[in-house]
Amino acid sequence: MKSKAFALTLFAGSLLPLTAGLEIKDSPGKHLEIVAGDKTLVRYMYEYDTSTPEKKHATYKPYLHVFDAAGKNPITKGAGGQFTHHRGIFIGWSKLGFNGKTYDRWHMRTGAIVHQEFGEQEAKEESAFITSLTHWHDDNKKPLLDEARKMTVWIPREGWARMVVFFESKLTAAYGDVALKGDPEHAGIQYRPANEVNKKKTKYLFPKEEITTGNVKKHKDLPWIAETYWLGDKAHSVVQFNHPSNPKGTVHSAYRDYGRFGSFFEKEIKKGESLTVNYAFAIVDGELPARSEIQQASDMYAETEVDGE
Incomplete structure (x- = not known):
């Protein structure tokens, strides 16, 4: 993605130097962080440990934690708590069709999404990206879908956003036709706040005033949805921005008091295609x-070039 022009236009202001360039730090087999000095910006949780049922439960799919401004604590949810399968910025479908069977790669009661290795990665002064290559397993630990998940962190120098996370997922049906199906609450690309969220204060914002939490599912392919x-x-x-190159018919789930929100679509991928x-x-x-x-930021994002177009 050519994100630089988007970020500089999105968060207009004087260009101030960062106190420290970004770095990528790996704790092998556990997690990988993008940091600025002594502050953790995001932490990619990629461990997969089947040594005990508890450890398997905690590591059955990779996800991205977002940290607070101090860089000390995640403001997104991990394993456990209400709806344990809701974790950070994550992706999945509750009804994934493959070879005549349906697999739940949302709740993860069986099977797993397993990180295999890291691909291309790079850190610069104000941006960094990592690429995780994953296998989505069937219930017998055999891959049914390959994924290249690229996560880019961009730090604006001034403006209304502290950080932008670009999330790109390339899904390849290498082993047979795959059908991505589910519903807005149990599929797609979504964000989950930390479990300690104050449910009485959560609120949402949409592109038009007439769109509310009560009718947002009727308004498909919105350019953005947001919550506090x-x-x-x-x-x-x-704010989750939905690039116009994404599949049409996207439904947006943005109404839960615990803050899980995101975008859902259904799509079939033929064998050998991505x-x-x-x-x-x-x-x-x-x-x-x-x-x-x-x-205004959404309009700029819509004009950026992305992989897959």
């Missing part, structure tokens, strides 16, 4: 900016 949630006495906000999807998550400290400011 509270952890203790601090507000955190997130599907690439692209989203961006703008991470905001505090409340969301005005709807017009988000829309």
Whole structure:
């Protein structure tokens, strides 16, 4: 993705130097972090440990944690808590069809999505990306879908977002036809706040005033959806941008008080073919900016070139 022009336009302001360039730090077999100095920005949880039922449960799929401004604590949820399968920025489908059978790669009661190795990665002064190559297993530990998951972190120098996470997933049906199916609550590319979220304060924002949590599922292919949630006495906000190259018919789930929200679509991938999807998550400290400011950013994102077009 050519994200630089988008980021600089999205968060207009004077260009201030960062206090430290970004780095990629790996804890082999456990997780990989993108950091700025002593601050963790994101942590990719890729461990897969089947030595005990508890460890398998905690590691049955990789996901991306987002950290607070201090770089000390995640503001996204991990294993356990309410709906243990909701974890950070994650991807999955509850009804994945392959070879005449259906697999649940959302709740993960059986099977796993397993990180195999890291592909291309790079860290610069204000951006860094990593690529995780994963196998989506059937119930017998055989791959039914290959994925190249590229996650890019961009740090704006000034503006209303603290950080932007670009999420790109290339899904390849290398072993046979695959059908990605489910429903808006149990499939797609989604974001889950930390389990300690204050459910009474969660609120959502949409591109038009007439779109509400009660009718958002009727408004397909929205360019963005957003939420504000509270952890203790601090507000955190997130905007998910939906690139226009993504599959049409996308339904948006953005109404739960615990803050899980995201975009869902259904798609068939023929054997030997691939599907690439692209989203961006703008991470905001505090409340969301005005709807017009988000829309301006969305218009810019829609013009960026992405892989898969």
